[in-house]
Amino acid sequence: MKCAVCGTGRVILKRMKNQEPVCKECFLRCFEDEVYEAIVQSNLFKKKEIVAIGASGGKDSTCLIHVLHTINQRYQMELDLRLVAVDEGIAGYRNHSLNCVEENAKIYGLPLTIISFKELFGYTMDEINAVVGEKKSKCTHCGVFRRKALDIGCEKIGAEIIALGHNADDIAETVLMNLFRGDVGRLERTCEIRSGSDITPDLLTKLQEEMKSHPAMVEYVDQRQYPFGLTPKVKPFKYAYQREIVLYVHYLQLKYFSVECTYAPVSFRGYARQFLLKSQAIDSSIIMNIVHSGERMKLMPQFANRAGDKSIMKLCTRCGFVSSQHLCQSCLLLDQLIRDDPAHPQNIDCIARSAHVLSNPLPDIEDTGG
Ligand SMILES: Nc1ncnc2c1ncn2[C@@H]1O[C@H](COP(=O)(O)OP(=O)(O)OP(=O)(O)O)[C@@H](O)[C@H]1O
Numbered sequence: 001m002k003c004a005v006c007g008t009g010r011v012i013l014k015r016m017k018n019q020e021p022v023c024k025e026c027f028l029r030c031f032e033d034e035v036y037e038a039i040v041q042s043n044l045f046k047k048k049e050i051v052a053i054g055a056s057g058g059k060d061s062t063c064l065i066h067v068l069h070t071i072n073q074r075y076q077m078e079l080d081l082r083l084v085a086v087d088e089g090i091a092g093y094r095n096h097s098l099n100c101v102e103e104n105a106k107i108y109g110l111p112l113t114i115i116s117f118k119e120l121f122g123y124t125m126d127e128i129n130a131v132v133g134e135k136k137s138k139c140t141h142c143g144v145f146r147r148k149a150l151d152i153g154c155e156k157i158g159a160e161i162i163a164l165g166h167n168a169d170d171i172a173e174t175v176l177m178n179l180f181r182g183d184v185g186r187l188e189r190t191c192e193i194r195s196g197s198d199i200t201p202d203l204l205t206k207l208q209e210e211m212k213s214h215p216a217m218v219e220y221v222d223q224r225q226y227p228f229g230l231t232p233k234v235k236p237f238k239y240a241y242q243r244e245i246v247l248y249v250h251y252l253q254l255k256y257f258s259v260e261c262t263y264a265p266v267s268f269r270g271y272a273r274q275f276l277l278k279s280q281a282i283d284s285s286i287i288m289n290i291v292h293s294g295e296r297m298k299l300m301p302q303f304a305n306r307a308g309d310k311s312i313m314k315l316c317t318r319c320g321f322v323s324s325q326h327l328c329q330s331c332l333l334l335d336q337l338i339r340d341d342p343a344h345p346q347n348i349d350c351i352a353r354s355a356h357v358l359s360n361p362l363p364d365i366e367d368t369g370g
Helices: 024-041 059-074 094-108 117-121 125-132 139-157 168-181 184-190 201-213 242-251 269-282 286-296 329-340 350-359
Strands: 011-014 021-023 050-054 080-087 112-116
Touching: 011 024, 021 024, 024 059, 024 242, 050 059, 050 139, 059 080, 059 094, 059 242, 080 094, 080 117, 080 139, 094 112, 112 117, 112 139, 117 139, 125 139, 125 329, 139 329, 168 184, 168 242, 168 269, 168 286, 269 286
Parallel strands: 050 080, 080 112
Antiparallel strands: 011 021
């Protein structure tokens, strides 16, 4: 059997989306072209834009670095790509994956900035684990703190947009997870290829006004179009299957860390992942069907939960990040941690830490100046 694209190459796989048999070269090229197409169709980036790439060292973000770097050059997109990595402080996991990020920063000549939970919040994930307890999932803490850390990372490198390696399987998992939890208010956001900045001009003006009188935010009024917490997040791999990402990084022998997070086994996401794995064995189109279904679901107004309601957004009274409540989720979680932590000597002022990190340049682990 010959490659369905070039007609001559030796077939190495059948594409997930249409079962078309393709050779290695055509697979790599088609994969890159499809990501480029998704970027162009959704107008994800502007020319010369500083784009942060959330780099975890895992296969998805490693693949994203390679693909964005490749198509940026091939199609003269003129993007200024920079890496932001968050060190959550998970011994035996994140320290190893950060080594891969550092290696890739050198390989692609991209500047890298690392932001650590310990410096930002006063706790590593391992310390949070000790406070929260072994049996409970830590994914909420990790996810909420990481989002804030990535926003702060963007601020430090001057990026007003961040690209993340979420793929179609991740999105389908999140859709299922939200359904399993009955948390349908989040469905719309889950499936967006670009999220964060989709607020009305009136609301943006209101938030910008709030920034002017917020002690922690006033200095950013003239510098930022969006308040903190609204940095647009884009998912160029929204339509890429995980299995093809694995093959892509395998064929190109990219350097990534493949071990699962220490805390993953007790995560709720695990149920959705198992369900999806079993369903996929029956029909591989299930993943994209879930993504497309999620895209088309729209909540009736009476069911929209408050978390999904952008019109009620304000600035967290403590740290100044956008929030639907008086205190943002990260400040609430931090307060709870401090309350539950018998060893904590005093309340840590979250905004003092955020402000400290923002105003003092962290030593960049590797700045190759590319
Ligand atoms: N510690 C981190 N630092 C920077 N970005 C991160 C970090 N963790 C996750 N991300 C970003 O968020 C995306 C989704 O992460 P998540 O852990 O949910 O999925 P993943 O499939 O394990 O991704 P990856 O294979 O890239 O680790 C990653 O692809 C990356 O872009």
